[in-house]
Amino acid sequence: MSAAPVLIVQHVEVEQPGLILDVLRAHRIPTVTRISATEPDGSELPPVSALAGLVVMGGPMNADDTDTYPALKIERDLLTQALRANLPTLGICLGAQLLARAAGLAVHPGELGYADELGWAPLHAVDRGDPLVGPLADAPAVLHWHGDRIAADAARPALAATESTPVQAFRAGPAAWGLQFHPEVDEALLDRWLAEPEFATEAQQVLGPDALTTLRADARAAAPALRPLFEQSMNHFCALIDQRDVG
Template identity: 50%
Template structure:
C-alpha cells in the first residue's frame, strides 16, 4: 500500500513568475510535483497519481487552445480531475481553465481588473472561501472573466465582476489572487511585462499605488488566506486517504 504522504500535489505553472508562492506552505508534509506546461512543454501526470492540484495564472487566454495546444491538454485533464473528485484549486487563468473544462464561457471583461480591491463572500460556510468572509481585500490582475460553470456555486463577487470564485464538487476556481502579498507583488513588478500592464491601467505611479495597497491589505489578508490554503490541504489529505484505501476512482 502506498503511504498517503507520498502522493504529490500537482502544481501547474504557465509562466515562471506566477508560481504558487504562499500556497505551498500548506503542503509542507507532502511532495509537490511542479509542471511548467507552457515554457517547458512538460506533460501532466495521470489524474490518479496525484493527491490534488493547483493551476496557477498567466498572461495568456484560456481560449488560446489553438495557439497553445498545451492548454487544451490542461482542460482535458481538469475535466477528468473534477469527474474523479480530485481536489483542484485554480487561480486566475487556472480558474478560467476549470470553467472551460466544465463548459462555461471565458471572455474579455469590459475593462481590466487590476489592483487591490475587496471581494464579498457569498457563502460563509464554504470550506475554503468561508475563511475570507464576509469581505476581504485581495489582488486582482485579469482582463478576462467567466460565466459560472453549470451546476456550480458562485462563492464571491467584486464590484466589477459578478463571479470572482466558484465551486463544483471538490474543485474551486478563483479569479483573484489569494496567494499574493507584498513580496509576490514586488516580484511581479520586477517582470517588465507585468509592470507595463500595471502602468497601462494605473499610470506612471502604478507601482507605488500597488505597493501601498498591498501593505494596507496584508495584516488581515495573510492569516485568512493561510487558513484557506490549510483547508484545501485538508481536502487533499482526505482524498489521498480515500484513494489509497481503494475507495476513490
C-alpha cells in the same frame, strides 16, 4: 501526510504559487511543479491517478487559445479528469478559467465585457458557508489582475464577486474551486511580479504612473490580515488531500 504529490502547473515562471506552496509545505504535502509553456505538448503532466491534488496558476493566455498554446488543451483535459475523480483541485486566475471550461462554463474575453480589473480590492457577496472561499469574506482586500471573466450557472453559482467581475470564485465539484483573484500573492511575490517589465507596464496602463507605488502600499496594508484567512482556506484544501490519501 499524503504520499502522492500535488501537481502545481505554472504558465509563466514568475506567477508562482506563493502562499499556496507555503501551506502545502506546512502540511508536509509533497509537490511537483511544471511550467506548461516549456512543455507545449503536455507530455510531462502526470496522470490524475498519480496525484493527491492539482493546482493550476495564472498566466497571460486566454483559456480558449489552445491553437497558440496547445498545452492549455492538455491542462483542460487533465482538469476534466480531476473533476471526474473528485481530485482536490484549485484554479487561480487563468487556472480558474481553465477549470471553468473543463466544467462546461463560458469564459468571456475582456474586450467583450468590463475593462481589466487590476489592483487590491475586497470581495463582495462572499458565500461564508463555503469552506474554502468563506474565510476570505473578512479579507480587507485581495489582488485582482485579469481581463477575462467566467460565467457561472445555476449548478455552479458564484461564491464571491466584485463590481466589475460577477464571478470571482466558484465551485466546480465537491473538491474543486476556481478563484479569479490572487490570494497567493504576498508582498515579496508582488515585488517579483512588478520587477517584470510586462507586468509593470500593464499596471501603469491600468492604474496610471503611480501604479507600482500604489500596488506595493496596498499590499502592505492587506497582506498581514489576508495571510491567516487564506491559510484557513488552504487548510481545508489540505484536509481534503489528506482524507483522500487515507481513503
